[in-house]
Amino acid sequence: MYQRILVPVDGSDTSNQALTVAIGLAQAFHGRLRLIHVVAEMGYSTGLEPYGGYSGGLVQAIREAGSRVLADGMALARAADVEADSVLFDEFGGRLGETVADAATEWKADLVVVGTHGRRGLGRLLLGSGAEQIIRLAPVHVLAIRGTSATGEG
Template identity: 40%
Template sequence: MYKTLLVPLDGSATAQLALDEAAALARLSGARVHLLHIVDAMEHITGFEPPAVHIGDIRPRFLKAGRELLDRAAQALQAQGIASETTLVESAGERVSELIAAHAARIGADLVVLGTHGRRGVERLLIGSDAEQLARIAPVPVLLVRERRTAAG
């Protein structure tokens, strides 16, 4: 079945749902879960801070936050008896979907389990969908996990 599951995390509720789904699959198959967090430095630049402030103060903070996110997820898996590894990647302008696909190939993942926000219509056109792009380019199957909708929603 599955030996290596890749779970990209961004701190969102849907990423947590993906982690929960991956944990369930790992328990069933004995798979190892590889956790990935991608930091896009461009999201943390306003253009007003001097480079020294960005390098000495801002960058270390967002890298630390990414590491803490990965560590919390790894500890939660460990508490369930699931083996895991973590990787923090700093983007140099690449699309998140491309980085995830490349990482899946690099680690020999059997499946990528990804939380998706399920955007539709104009919002999807304006923002784009990394989940949709990943499903198209990934070298392995991609399981998209989204929030369950209520009957009213």
């Protein structure tokens, strides 16, 4: 049923739970995964202007952290004997939902599996909802995995 499963990962517990579910689906349907890490919203979350407010060291640290998140996710997929690859998106100034939707279209994904922190009220208003953006913009079905803690933080 689902042969090409796209999984945005950020290294959080909730993201790792979504990855675990995606691995199980890939095993059940003999599918493959594409893990993506998007650092495109840093300007929005830090208040810095896209491109203009980053030092070279910060940009490199962000890329290295994203690469580590992807490597950790790939190790989990390999350990489960699931075919997977990964892509790092670091175009500063882009939006998470748009980047994920574009990646799903380009790769011809059947499903997107994403973790949601379950923020509500002011936290959601201030931080936005990445999962909500993805659900709204994705060109395919989206499975949202809610974190297991009482706070929704994973």
